[in-house]
Amino acid sequence: MLAPSKTGIMETKGNKQKWGTEMSYNDRFIRAVRQEPVDRVPVWYMRQAGRYDPDYRKIKEKYSLLEICQQPELAAEVTMMPVKKLGVDAAILYSDIMNPVASIGIDFDIVANVGPVIANPIRSAADVERLKPIDVEGDLNHVLETIRILDRELEVPLITFAGAPFTIASYLIEGRPSKNYLRTKALMYSEPEVWHKLMHKLGDMVITYLRAHMAAGGKAFQLFDSWVGALAPHDFRTFVLPTIERIFAELSDLPQPKIYFPGVASGELLTELHDVQANAIGLDWRVSIPEGRRRLGNRFAVQGNLDPVVLTAPQQVIEAHAKTIIDQGLQQPGFVFNLGHGLFPEASLDKLKDLTAFVHRYSAEAIAAGKAEGASSHV
């Protein structure tokens, strides 16, 4: 049984019933992100509320992603489904990284089998000029209401999220998902002032949006920079990193732990992140946990990094991969088991349930046996 966290963040409004006599709240995720001892490795999966789940698919037959988001009770239910079904140690708000951009003046739709499609892509100084400040309470109250419901209902921490400026910009500029980010990089290289203004405005959007999430009851947040790994490190440093550093600096007064996920193929960017005021960094599957920690200067908790496609394999293969990751993760405090990228629709509910149980069981045994350096059993 876990003692209440000493970090204090669980004592904020909305969670009072989870502290005191009732001890069922599972704060392992928060403790691990803070590099505190845990009795087993916490697990969650990016895109854990998704099409691999037949019940979710049924809901999606009736409502689009954005329609679900606009109904707080339903969005909260969808958020909680994988917590109940898989036994994961954190919930992630059901939403989309594009959700807030309507509020800054972008018309978009999420098209089935395509992704976000933007009616009027951002390609000029004038386009950037006309972006408005985000109005979270006015335009995105449904998101805050979903967070409030989840804060009352959940017995695991709620992670909320935002898309990072580069990744959001790639959609706004290309107008749709892109393979090579030609237009995005063309704007970046050809009109650096316009680019930096766009990064600044999207940074402001992210800061305001995440601050509102945390005020509404979010227990941690993750900044998703899914596609920034398309940049060479020196371009990342010049065109993106200043905004990432600013976002985390401006939110550093918040007690909730903060995660930056630089997305796929981001191994070369890790050495650039030393000054980002995040608690944890998400790793994709290409970089091993020890190498990732080394590049990060051993400053951060790490989260990851099973190749989601390994979930197509037989269970013993999945577990062999997971075992390697857990063994590496437990070499230092501060490890959260996750994937290296979001779940695919082809993933299986049963395999995910088994994997979650395996991570819990195997890591609990390893920690109890004292195999883990720096991690210890916490009774």
Added chain:
Amino acid sequence: MLAPSKTGIMETKGNKQKWGTEMSYNDRFIRAVRQEPVDRVPVWYMRQAGRYDPDYRKIKEKYSLLEICQQPELAAEVTMMPVKKLGVDAAILYSDIMNPVASIGIDFDIVANVGPVIANPIRSAADVERLKPIDVEGDLNHVLETIRILDRELEVPLITFAGAPFTIASYLIEGRPSKNYLRTKALMYSEPEVWHKLMHKLGDMVITYLRAHMAAGGKAFQLFDSWVGALAPHDFRTFVLPTIERIFAELSDLPQPKIYFPGVASGELLTELHDVQANAIGLDWRVSIPEGRRRLGNRFAVQGNLDPVVLTAPQQVIEAHAKTIIDQGLQQPGFVFNLGHGLFPEASLDKLKDLTAFVHRYSAEAIAAGKAEGASSHV
């Protein structure tokens, strides 16, 4: 003026006119790949015969890629176009990595705006079983004839190429270009014996095909593993590397220099390549040249690695990026300037011509000024 190479490979049949009294043959590419001194950095571009060139687009209006390949005179002409127009230091055979697979029993087509599409994807042991050995002379004589023509015509080395087994397998299994390689990895994880048999057969295909290229007059070859960077390093080591090592070991008697290009997002795989008997390794743009060399144990020449999307930028931005790469490249012998991935149709002929001239001029000055460690002017 360059003296003839001492490596001897230029003295093989077909190039006799280029040695002796006539001194115009440009062997800088060969010398750089062999880590020999050069008076300027050699340049070529992956997919340098391509849609960015209006004359090429005109030819493509009349003929498909495969139809061009089947006409040796035309294929040779297309191969030579960028040599004449851009002033690059090597030609790369106009072909497609899928070209040889018809000979092993795969029906495929290259569909405009899609890529290779396979009528009967390989997904079972029986599918792998029915793959035949390649018959280069019988089925691919047009490729050999193209190489023979180019061997007579070119005044720069001809690089030929093959697709590497993982990359070819990804098309054969998925049936078309893929983003996540779900089916490919599923086969690899779920039926490792079938997978290894497929790798073995594709390895045999590559070995026979490239050996025939070299016999016909190819002056170097590159093995393109464009998509293998999708694998975590331990999966690469288990499922792919043994075949890569075998290909280069079995071809190690050939005097021609050999390049392995592990494609995009392959930085984490470089440390695995130490025992590959290649002369040079291609780097994608995410990893810096010094870091790439370090991971490769300083054993190889390196080739790369401008982000092809930088070619959308104004010329001074392109040159600033190129300058950094050249400065890094010249820190050690063995550097060939290239892109980190193939050229896009959106690239511009004029910018490429200017870039090529810039690399030549800037690197010649740096070498002449003795800035380059280990590289020296060769008069």
